[in-house]
Amino acid sequence: MNAPASPAETLRTALAGLLDGLPPKAAAQSVERLIANYRGATPTHAPILRDRADVTAYAAYRMPATFEAVRAALDAFADAVPDWTPDSHVDVGGGTGAATWAVSATWEGDRPVTVLDWAEPALALGRDLAAANPALKTAEWRRSRIGAALTIESTDLVTVSYVLGELTETDRASVVDAAATAARTVVIVEPGTPDGYARVIEARDRLIGAGFRIAAPCPHSAACPLVPGEDWCHFSARVSRSSLHRQVKGGSLAYEDEKFSYVAATRLPATPAPSRVVRRPQIRKGQVLLDLCGPDESLHRETVTKRHGALYRAARDADWGDPWPPAE
Incomplete structure (x- = not known):
């Protein structure tokens, strides 16, 4: 009997199915435009993913990398709190749900899952993709403005991945504070750039101020020893590249390395890495x-x-x- 496919394999298959019928050139052009928008200044009143074509192209291109980065962060957290499994999960700004897939790959079993995002096309596509993952079939996909007005129902785990860079400084603080109020554990992942690291450190400081302890990656909850502007803490996750990846970025390698920064903070007893x-x-x-x-x-x-x-x-x-x- 063949072993069941892993969440990563299931996600890759589901994403490949999305691209059927979408002209490769159109998908590549959509991804290139969206990448340019993400790298620019993003107004918080306008979702970047505007329609089904945008969401399909960007999900096929970005979800595997987001999944692997979040899963690496969750794995590090799980090592620090080995006897804990979240009973519920809220994914803030989750879009098409990469972080929910990563949670299901880290901890087996079903749990209430809620994905909050303001882009309805992203939520709709995430709901469609989740049908392929038994752990996500009952997930709620709820439209919500991610910012100062955000409220989060009480939950075991909140993830916030690749979101803070789209927000103003005030909205970033509000989102982190809302997560800290609602959850026992908060995991935040950002791109592994100096700016992404700065946002993670900003969030880390707020979580510590709210009474959380750092479970990963740091071995302590004191100040980061890196000097701002001189270095930044980031890590790397290997990602299998799709044909769309190769078309957009060129080259023929079957993989690429996703650089990311993260913090996993908790109110639970935790044993960080030595x-x-x-x-x-x-x-x-x-x-x-x-x-x-x-x-x-x-x-x-x-x-x-x-x-x-x-x-x-x-x-x-x-x-x-x-x-x-x-x-x-």
Whole structure:
């Protein structure tokens, strides 16, 4: 008997089906225009995804990357709170629902799920896609303005992914405060750029001020040791590229790496990583160089050599974003 498809595989299949009947050139042009809009100044009164063609093209192009980034953040959080499973989930600004798919890939079982977004075409498409995922068949897709007027019903988990960059500073603060009031756990994901990191740090500070503790990626809930303007904390998730990806971006690689920044904060008891690998490990002859964020609020480099035995073998397998040292 064949094993059931994973949520990632199911999502890829559902997205591929979306593009049937949509001319590839039209899809690529729509994606290019939407990317330009996302990189520009976005008025908070106007959803970027205006119609079914916009939403279809952009979902096929962006949902896999958003899914993988959010899933990586959720996996790190789940490692810090291993005995907890969310009983309910609200996805703020969730659009077509990539984060809801990532939650279903992280924790098995059904739970009440609500997706809030102001773009009705995105909600409609997300609802259609969710029919392929048993964990999302009862999800609610609700139109809501994402900003100062946002209210969120009490829930175990709130996700806010790739949303804060579309909002004004005032609206960003309101959304984070609403999430903190409603949820026991809040996970925020933004692009892995200096600006995306700055928004994550801003949200992190508000969550700590609201009484949350940081579960991931940081090993502590103190101030980030990075100097603003000189460096930024971000990670990488590998994404299988669709034919639409290759058409829009060129090249022939079957994958690309999605850079993202995130914070996972909770009111639950949590055991953060002892340290976190914050750069891609450098493997050299007989040694591995690991750049780590440590529990003492410092950034430092650790050199692991062959004489460290099993720890050296673990270092050779370590990846960017992993906890260090690995759990035994």
